[in-house]
Amino acid sequence: MRQRNRLAIAAVLTCTAALTAGCGGSATNEPSAALEGRGPITFVAGKDEESVNPKIVEAWNKAHPDEQVRFIELSSSADDQRQQMVQNAQTKSDAFTVLDLDNVWTAEFAANRWITELPREQFGIDQFVPTTVETSLYRDRLYGVPATSDGAMLYFRKDLLAKAGAQPPTTWDEMRQVCDKVLALPEAAGMSCFAGQYEKYEGLTVNFAEAVHGAGGVITDPSGKPNVNTPEAKRGLDALIDGFRSGTIPREAITYKETETRRAFMEGKILFSRAWPSQYSHAVKTDGSSGVAGKFDVAPLPGVAGPGVSSLGGHSLAISSFAKNKATAVDFIKFATAPEQQRLRLDQGSLAPTRSALYDDPSMQAKYPYLPLLKRSIEGAEPRPRVVKYGEVTDVIQEHAYAALRGEKSSEQALADLQARLQELTGQQ
Structure with a gap:
């Protein structure tokens, strides 16, 4: 049912998004006419801590001296990245060629004709995890090639759970019960x-x-x-609110982004953490930077009413409609999303692959035992709203959810206000 719902949402939302934006038929640039020209291009992406993208660019440049790629590194903030890419598109600048798009931006960029439709047959799309491809489609047309994905996992202290005779939880209620047992241990003193x-x-x-x-x-x-x-949504939001009120979630977590969550887990301040696979590569380090190396494991996310559901993360590579040398851009995207580059991203940044075969490879599973779990997380993940005005939609979600977590609004008021604003932004009552 969840898979059918995703496909229904993709089909309806993208058509609705086009109407909301006042868009009509297909993008201005048809693939046969648009994907021409060879020569230097740029690759635009956010800053990554492991500097994987510069290494991919370096490998390409060594093999293509006449079609050099210049890497343009943007902020590590997704919001800032989107703003810079939107500004470039609105001015119709050719400064950006290949864009590393967060998968929730596809509808916005495609509906506004800021990116070019891509020919499916050239990229072997059937070799990718289906959910990652869905987020690269707009009106059932391909506008990006999935380069990385993301599915959340529950990181937990396996040493402390074993000491307490506990198993990883499958629901929030079970998680609280496990915490009550584990945090009573002397070894867990001071932990949340x-x-x-x-x-x-x-x-x-x-x-x-x-x-x-x-x-x-x-x-x-x-x-x-x-x-x-x-x-149902109230129950979910109330679970977060009650977590802060009860101390299940530490008060300081209201300031946590990915880095702060990772540090809290690696420094032994929290028993469980919700995190992307990128946390794994940091937590396993034995150079003294991680206090949990050899002491942790991962499990599926717990949910409020049963097993949890990850949000679908990840990025696709797209081509700016205003760029030159699009034929070179096509070849670079093929190179940057090939199995070898996806292995590099996994090896050096714990970035989830988008190609199914990498998850099923026994040699990869031996090296990364969490891959089968990660694949299930991604296959069962739900996308965030895929709308043309995603930047405004995510802002209002954050505004009202944050107010509720801080106790500035009740969950009832926050959800009523959020519903009203989303109706305004999507044009649907």
Whole structure:
């Protein structure tokens, strides 16, 4: 049912998004006419801590002296990255060629004709995890090639759970019960139970969506209409609010982004953490930077009403409609999304692959035992709202969810206000 809902949402929301933006038929640049020209290009992406993208560019440049790629590194903030890419598109500048797009930006960029439609047959799309491809489509046309994905996992202290005779939880109630047992141990003195990302930024949208979906609710229904003012969504938001009130989630977590969550877990301040696979590469380090190396494991996210549901993260590579040398850009995208480059991203940054075969490779599973779990997380993940005005939509989600977590609004008021604003932004009552 969840897979059918995703496909229904993709089909309806993208058509609705086009109407909201006042867009008509296909993009101005047809692939046969647009993907021409060879020569130097640029590759634009956010800053990554492991500097994987510069290494991919370096490898390409060594093999293509006449078609050099210049890497343009943007901020590490997703919000800042989007703003810079939008500004470049609005001025119709050719400064950006290949764009590393967060998968929730696809509808906005495609509907506004800022990126070029890509020919499916050239990229072997059937070799990718289906959910990652869905987020690269707009009106059932391909506008990006999935380069990385992301599915959240529950990181936990396996040493402390074993000491208490406990198993990883599958629900929030079970997690609280496990914490009561484990935190009573002398070895767990001073620890808190759980943390995710609750600062007022994109991570809050992700965590709010996971709480809502994990309680059986939705932000938008299968027809594309906002439907967040429901008992199920309230139950999800209340779980976060109650977590802060009870101390299950430490008070300081209201300021946590991914880095702060990772540090809290690696420094032994929290028993459980909700995090992307990128946390894994840091937590396993034995150079003294991690206090949990050899002491942790991962499990599926717990949910409020049952097993949890991850938000679908990840990035696709797209081509700016205003760029030159698009034929070179096509070849660079093929290179940058090839199995070898996806292995590099996994090896050096714990960035989830998008190609199915890498998850099923026994040699990869031996090296990364969490891959089967990660694949299930991604296959069962739900996308954030795929709308043309995503920047405004995520801002209002953050605004009202943050107010509720800080106790400035009740969950009822926050969800009612959020529902009203989403209806305004999507044009659907």
